[in-house]
Amino acid sequence: MRSRLPVVLVLPAVVGLAFLLVPLVGLLVEAPWGTLPAQLLSAEVGQALRLSLVCASLATLVCLVLGVPLAWLLARGDLPGRGVLRALVTVPLVLPPVVGGVALLLVLGRRGLAGQYLDQWFGISLPFTTTGVVLAEAFVAMPFLVISVEGALRAADPRYEEAAATLGASRWLTFRRVTLPGVMPGVVAGTVLCWARALGEFGATITFAGNFPGETTTMPLAVYLALETDPDAAIVLSIVLLLVSVGVLAGLRDRWIRA
Amino acid sequence: MTLQAELRVHRDGFTLELDLVVEQGEVVALLGPNGAGKTTALRALAGLLPGSRVTADGSSWDGLPTEKRPVGVVFQDYLLFATMSVLDNVAFGLRARGARKAEADAAALRWLTRVGLAEFAKARPRTLSGGQAQRVALARALATSPELLLLDEPLAALDASTRLRLRSELGRHLRDYPGHTLLITHDPLDAMVLADRLVIVENGRVVQQGTPREVVRQPRTDYVAHLVGLNFYRGVADGTEVRLDGGGTLTVAEPARGPVHVVFAPSAVSLFTERPAGSPRNTWRAVVAGVEQHAHTTRVDLDGSPAVFADVTTATVAELRLRPGDPLWVSLKATEIHTYAR
Known part of the structure; x- marks a missing residue:
């Protein structure tokens, strides 16, 4: 028989667990269950939810189109300074999102490095628009996708790509038919993480895109706003976001919970 | 038509210097201990490593990337694409070389029939036994009608009884195949049974070559003598x-x-x-x-x-x-x- 578990470990563990779970339970307990359906169907909630889903999905799409090739380049390309590039890609992961928002403003803002030309030449202004929301979310979420896909690519046996080459396949065909299907689980996991991160994005969004209901007010921004004026609405919005997060976790259970 | 190769690979303190000549229809076995450079030679021939000068009937392969070389490779662990059906695996090379889907599928099915696996066309590779996977890998490599067929320890991953059966079957397919075959093996029996000529490499160099009979009678190195007992x-x-x-x-x-x-x-x-x-x-x-x-x-x-x-x-x-x-x-x-x- 093994000896008893040491209290010095068990006690903080239980406190830690409670610390993580109690606030979530509190959210459910405090929820205005009576008025919840009405709240859910209200115009503001619906609008914020729709905007959030659309923006997070578009941001994820941007991340997929740009991030998967980037992951491939980092994993397979014979680049000098690949380690440095890989580290740079992960910077937005640890950067406070607000700083990301400020950086985006400095570059893409109306008087920003690139933004001034976008404005002068094409009349395009990105800050404080829905497109700005998508960009801010993509900026913050892309590292999640890149890291996940790059990890899957590096774990995949490159000899399958060599086998495809001996069969006459170009690198592009090999990527489409052999490499990508092989790392699909990693791509799916990365996509889900990326989407969840985009959906919850707050700091970069409010800095770069501001807070205009119907245009840039996503769910997290709406929660923040509602907390001042209508706490019940804030709780309802929070519960919706909580459910989405749990749903994401359930979708990834094979990878995380069983491991 | 004769295939001539001069392989010169230098990497990590290892040097491979190998000159090979393979006649049309001939099966040459590259036999040697582990680390002799056999797989390096195969990779150089396939264009997966730089350092090979290959001429086939006067036309040079120099500078051709792997996908442009008329080679077929059966890898040691077969490397069948797990996300495709068996049929798609065999059809892959034809599709990659521009054949239409219907055409490629029909040809792939003919090859699967030849190796006796037509009923597995829709199956996934991971449902196959080792022997079946080996036959699919052979069909996939031969389907593109390569000029040079490279086999890397094609029987090494099989259990003893499957190996016995597949050795004679592989021999039959190699006799039917009109191109040049280079078989890489460390098993003297595979080499003796399957090859017309043996090229024995040790430390990246040829130490002896000849017909199986010549090599068995007059070994020239300790390794070869040990192989033939x-x-x-x-x-x-x-x-x-x-x-x-x-x-x-x-x-x-x-x-x-x-x-x-x-x-x-x-x-x-x-x-x-x-x-x-x-x-x-x-x-x-x-x-x-x-x-x-x-x-x-x-x-x-x-x-x-x-x-x-x-x-x-x-x-x-x-x-x-x-x-x-x-x-x-x-x-x-x-x-x-x-x-x-x-």
């Missing part, structure tokens, strides 16, 4: 006396002169506890270093001058009570010893 020495002959480089003298039947290789079969060696009488025999003292049971005989490893392997019957083992450290007399008829110039 012969006692092997280098020595200097003076008439019927051969002074061995490693110590000891043997009396042979055929007179020779100068540096020679000396071989004899372990089964030609007799062991005695007392000094045997009679001639013309070579007799010398030796000490048992090890005893190892083979299928029907027992191999005795003896230290002496020279050291020698002897294959004796189980009855002899019992009679002599062979144990490591036992002193014995070794006896060998002069007529059993074969010498050839170095």
